[in-house]
Structures are given as C-alpha cells and as structure tokens.
C-alpha cells in the first residue's frame with residue numbers, strides 16, 4: 636500500500652486560553668497544500684511493527700514506538716483487528732518539514748491509519764478513521780480530510796469549506812524546527828487571556844469567491860507573536876516576503892515555516908527566486924492549495 640498525504644497551512648488561527656487538559660481551544664481554517672509525504676506499508680509477521688524514514692530532517696524523528704505513525708498503526712490494529720495477529724513494515728519518504736508547523740507528524744499518522752486499514756482489510760470507514768486520528772493528535776483528522784476546512788475544538792472538529800480556484804503559495808522553510816508545545820507555552824505567557832476565537836467572515840467570503848487579494852489581507856495567526864519571540868528572524872522573513880510582492884504572509888501553525896500567498900503562478904515563481912537569492916530560509920518551496928487529504932496511490 637502506498638499513501639500520499641499533504642502538509643497543511645492555517646489561513647487563520649485563533650487560540651483561546653489554555654484549558655485544564657493542557658490544550659487550547661482553536662478556531663482555525665486549514666488548507667491542505669501540494670507538499671506531500673509518502674508512506675508505504677507491507678505485511679509483516681504477526682506482532683511485528685516497524686518504520687523507516689527517508690528525507691530531510693528524519694534524524695530528528697524517532698523510528699520507534701513513540702513515532703506517531705507507529706502509534707497510529709498499533710491503534711488501528713487494536714481497535715479494528717487483533718494487534719498480535721497483524722504486523723506491518725512501514726516506510727516514509729518525508730518532504731514536509733519536520734517540526735515546521737505544517738502537520739508533518741500528523742500527516743504520517745493519517746497515512747498510517749489509512750494504509751494499515753486497507754492493507755489489513757479492516758472495516759473502518761473514513762469517519763471512524765478520523766475519530767481514531769483525533770486520539771493521536773489534533774491535526775490528524777484534517778490530514779485525512781484535506782481540502783479547506785474550519786477546525787474548532789482542539790482543531791479536530793472539522794467542517795469542509797467551499798472554495799473557488801487554487802491558491803499559489805511560497806513556503807520559506809527554516810533551518811531548525813520549533814516545538815509546538817513550546818510555542819503554545821510562550822503564547823500562554825504572552826497572551827494569558829487568549830487570542831481571538833471569532834471566525835472572520837471576510838476570510839470565508841474571500842475563499843468562496845476565490846479572491847486571492849482579499850484572502851491575503853485576512854491571513855492571521857495568534858501563535859505568530861510567540862513563534863517570532865522564540866525565533867526573531869521570522870519577522871524579517873515575513874517582511875521580506877511582503878516587500879517582494881506577496882499578497883499576504885503568515886507563520887504556518889506554530890512555525891517556523893512562513894507561507895506567502897501570491898497572485899498567480901508567475902508571481903510565486905518570482906517570489907521564490909527572490910527569497911532563495913536572499914537566503915532567508917533553508918529551503919523555498921512553491922505549492923498550491925487546496926489539495927485532497929491522505930489518498931491511496933497504489
């Protein structure tokens with residue numbers, strides 16, 4: 636089984652004050668973009684679960700039982716089958732930046748849920764997989780769903796959003812990742828009363844009409860100040876992107892990846908060339924969104 640799964644950006648991310656369970660209530664709009672990880676899954680002996688990872692940054696991801704894709708495989712085996720009668724050998728080719736604020740770990744968990752449920756011929760429908768996904772991480776249900784969606788709760792309660800057309804993004808991928816819990820902790824220190832959980836209607840209108848110029852003006856992220864506080868260079872990256880013609884700039888999720896919205900493909904090529912030349916980031920990638928969520932490709 637081979638599954639392709641996209642990265643996400645948050646077009647808006649409102650964060651409320653921390654709850655007793657340590658999580659923050661969110662109001663967000665996710666968009667899945669054309670930067671994919673690929674996971675393959677093959678039968679292995681009963682009770683044998685393993686994972687190998689390839690690509691940039693994988694040395695920072697443990698390929699053991701703590702790996703989110705391994706936890707996903709074990710969870711789906713336990714709930715829908717019998718863990719001691721099932722086994723899987725997984726391999727992940729990573730293109731989504733590790734600890735980049737683009738749900739790379741969640742994407743791998745989503746891919747493992749889908750690949751294993753098909754490989755083992757388990758009777759799990761998409762809604763059941765999304766429920767299992769929410770147990771693994773707040774972004775896993777969206778990695779399964781893809782497209783563009785409103786997320787509330789921890790970001791795991793999803794409603795698809797109708798959008799028109801494709802948006803062109805340029806991503807500036809930073810040298811080192813940022814830890815999501817640390818960014819949320821800094822957010823708590825900087826914003827003890829929480830941010831703004833209101834869903835901006837201008838954003839929904841811009842998505843419905845496919846108006847990139849309007850969308851560029853609505854991009855907002857309550858975690859940006861915390862991410863910039865931990866990594867001050869991000870401020871300069873955002874400013875440079877705007878100076879070089881982006882319609883809007885945003886820290887993606889908990890960062891440090893920055894996403895720039897462009898008018899069209901030509902503008903995205905021009906911006907990516909400029910950003911690469913300035914050396915503002917480790918890597919610059921051009922992507923489009925929305926794209927579908929985790930999908931079987933063989």
Ligand code: C5P
Nearest residue numbers: 657658659772773774789790815816819
């Ligand atoms: O759910 P996930 O494991 O992806 O979340 C990683 C961390 O991000 C959590 O441990 C928590 O610190 C933080 N988080 C949060 N509120 C959310 C989602 C994530 O505080 N809604």
